[in-house]
Amino acid sequence: MKRRRLLAGPYLFWSVSFIIIPLFLIVCYGLTKADGGFTLENAAHITTPENLKALGLSLLLAFLCTLICLVLAYPLAMILSQSSISQSSFIVLIFILPMWMNFLLRTLAWQTLLEKNGVINTFLSFLHLPQINIINTPYAIVLGMVYDFLPFMVLPIYNVLIKLDKDMINAARDLGANSAQTFVKIILPQSIPGVISGITMVFVPAMTTFVISDLLGGGKVLLIGNVIEQTFKQGSNWHLGSGLSLVLMIFVIASMGIVNKYDKGQSGGSF
Amino acid sequence: MSNKLIDLVHISKTYGTNTVLDNLDLYIRENEFLTLLGPSGCGKTTTLRIIGGFETPDSGQVIFDGKDITALPPNKRQLNTVFQRYALFSHMNIAENIAFGLKIKNKTKKYIDDKIRYALKLVNLDGYENRMPDSLSGGQQQRIAIARAIVNEPKVLLLDEPLGALDLKLRQDMQYELIRLKNELGITFVYVTHDQEEALTMSDTIVVMNQGYIQQIGTPETIYNEPENAFVADFIGDSNILSGIMLKDRLVNILGTPFQCVDEGFGTNTPVDVVIRPEDVNLVKPEDGMIRGIVTHLIFKGVHYEMEVMANNYEWLVHSTDMFPVGTEVGIRVVPFDIQIMNKPISEDEEAVNIEA
Incomplete structure (x- = not known):
């Protein structure tokens, strides 16, 4: 038994050095002033109008991105789970292919595509169609986030659906449910755990991103991630940056808490 | 109904x-x-x-x-x-x-x-x-x-x-x-x-x-x-499935020995499969049997003893409440009613496949 535990050593070292100590430092910085005294001022700084606006926009865009991912991913996951192995592995390949490319590069590609004189607009004007100017707006950011995070929604849902007992679905049909009723009463509730982990895996990075908003927002759209980044890099104020990070962390944890609570309420039997 | x-x-x-x-x-x-x-x-x-x-x-x-x-x-x-x-x-x-x-x-x-x-x-x-x-x-x-x-x-x-x-x-x-x-x-x-x-x-x-x-x-x-073919006989319970020749109505040659049976309508000198359930094989004194054999295996199964008897080059499976030790010479008797005659399978699909009991 002791030997087994020894195997966890490398990871233990890793997590202490790169997760626990940094987290501890952020808490320390966030709750102290430059002179070392305790303060809540850094965290309270979130209430300035600009910061509140950035936080609100982050929540809104992350919510939109999660919703769009869910709407796109669920049907795809259903089709994948019902198709034969050879078909589905082809679809999965197409779908995973972009993930082999670094996500910064993919986001940069979107920047080039969406530019005022970029590929898409050149093509549109060639067809005498109106141009789309969504670069440097929240729309472009949502588009980029959906493109980058969609696989994290599909895979957990697909994993749950593929493991669903086919006889459970047959049993529902057998007891008189048509396909719509079977979906609403059996497939959907059974797949909630996958949906929850999909939402978590999309919402959290979308909430905290600053690279996508930087590249596709052109510095004109400030998300809370950008505010924190700027505080650290341009303002070099580690205390304020850490304080805001703590607030963001609390928001993320709270959001996940709400989602999980909703999940428990579901499985408790609202049928 | x-x-x-x-x-x-x-x-x-x-x-x-x-x-x-x-x-x-x-x-x-x-x-x-x-x-x-x-x-x-x-x-x-x-x-x-x-x-x-x-x-x-x-x-x-x-x-x-x-x-x-x-x-x-x-x-x-x-x-x-x-x-x-x-x-x-x-x-x-x-x-x-x-x-x-x-x-x-x-x-x-x-x-x-x-x-x-x-x-x-x-x-x-x-x-x-x-x-x-x-x-x-x-x-x-x-x-x-x-x-x-x-x-x-x-x-x-x-x-x-x-x-x-x-x-x-x-x-x-x-x-x-x-x-x-x-x-x-x-x-x-x-x-x-x-x-x-x-x-x-x-x-x-x-x-x-x-x-x-x-x-x-x-x-x-x-x-x-009354299994209709060797597959059914083999699949349902233990049985002795033997090759035989129907000599005429109510008389079948099993392993060289003619046995009385109750089946009719198979013609004369027709090759058939014969099913005899192990509990229908009666072990008697050698001189009273229709054929003689030697007990080769003996297992106690609770309700009965399970024995194998080598007779006429066939290992007969026998269930009996009487015990005969390995090596004993015994006679085998089967009453006509307990002999079930079946047609040989026509196609390969009907061939009895080996099923683990």
């Missing part, structure tokens, strides 16, 4: 190059406990799934109560299925599981509540309404699956190896439970199993299947005592 409730007409089903059912004809009468029995891959489960509507036959018709339901989806059929792995809805409690079919049919709350209580009482699980399926044992889950099916008052209950995952003792209890349920409810049961003992215990009619073909249809007594 006489009405044809389900009629399968010329049913064929192929998966890729694998023909699972080949031109199968079968009817099921009202109030019957019919068992489809056979080794795995014989087509019994496919037959059940075609009746349930989960598979569509490539050709042929399923007639239910005089109407063609071949293309009808499962939710439109007046029958319910109990699945092998129970398939309870794990996100609903027991009451919600049982109520599922009734809620779909928009029954009143009072009707549903009464039905849940009635069904739980019927399967001896009163008071389990608020439990979750995961917290129940396999046997209990199976009984809930049965309760969930019967509250819908189906005309037919389809059961796909429902006791397969249970241990021996529980399986025997559930067999009696199922017979009781069938008698109380008065509905038709179509039961799939590979367990010959289960089939013999519960059925009114047994359909023995192998490789997509029906080998024999009959009551448990007929199937056991």
Whole structure:
């Protein structure tokens, strides 16, 4: 038994050095002033109008991105789970292919595509169609986030659906449910755990991103991630940056808490 | 008992190059406990799934109560299925599981509540309404699956190896439970199993299947005592299957010795298969036997001794309450009534395959 535990050593070292100590430092910085005294001022700084606006926009865009991912991913996951192995592995390949490319590069590609004189607009004007100017707006950011995070929604849902007992679905049909009723009463509730982990895996990075908003927002759209980044890099104020990070962390944890609570309420039997 | 409730007409089903059912004809009468029995891959489960509507036959018709339901989806059929792995809805409690079919049919709350209580009482699980399926044992889950099916008052209950995952003792209890349920409810049961003992215990009619073909249809007594071919004889219980030559009516040559029997109409000097059940082989003093042999194996089985006797170059399987030690010379006697004569298989499909007992 002791030997087994020894195997966890490398990871233990890793997590202490790169997760626990940094987290501890952020808490320390966030709750102290430059002179070392305790303060809540850094965290309270979130209430300035600009910061509140950035936080609100982050929540809104992350919510939109999660919703769009869910709407796109669920049907795809259903089709994948019902198709034969050879078909589905082809679809999965197409779908995973972009993930082999670094996500910064993919986001940069979107920047080039969406530019005022970029590929898409050149093509549109060639067809005498109106141009789309969504670069440097929240729309472009949502588009980029959906493109980058969609696989994290599909895979957990697909994993749950593929493991669903086919006889459970047959049993529902057998007891008189048509396909719509079977979906609403059996497939959907059974797949909630996958949906929850999909939402978590999309919402959290979308909430905290600053690279996508930087590249596709052109510095004109400030998300809370950008505010924190700027505080650290341009303002070099580690205390304020850490304080805001703590607030963001609390928001993320709270959001996940709400989602999980909703999940428990579901499985408790609202049928 | 006489009405044809389900009629399968010329049913064929192929998966890729694998023909699972080949031109199968079968009817099921009202109030019957019919068992489809056979080794795995014989087509019994496919037959059940075609009746349930989960598979569509490539050709042929399923007639239910005089109407063609071949293309009808499962939710439109007046029958319910109990699945092998129970398939309870794990996100609903027991009451919600049982109520599922009734809620779909928009029954009143009072009707549903009464039905849940009635069904739980019927399967001896009163008071389990608020439990979750995961917290129940396999046997209990199976009984809930049965309760969930019967509250819908189906005309037919389809059961796909429902006791397969249970241990021996529980399986025997559930067999009696199922017979009781069938008698109380008065509905038709179509039961799939590979367990010959289960089939013999519960059925009114047994359909023995192998490789997509029906080998024999009959009551448990007929199937056991008068198997139509070597496959059925071998699959149902232990037996001695010997090659013989029918010399004339009521006389068969087995391993060089003529035996009196009761079968007629096989012609003269016809090669046949002969089945003699081990409990029908009587061991006597060597001088009293029709043939003589030496006991080569002896095992105590509880109810009886199981012995093997080498006689006329054949190892006879014998069940007897009398014990003869290994090495004893014995005589073998078989009364004419216990000798079952069968035609040799015509095609390879009917050839008895080796089945692990």
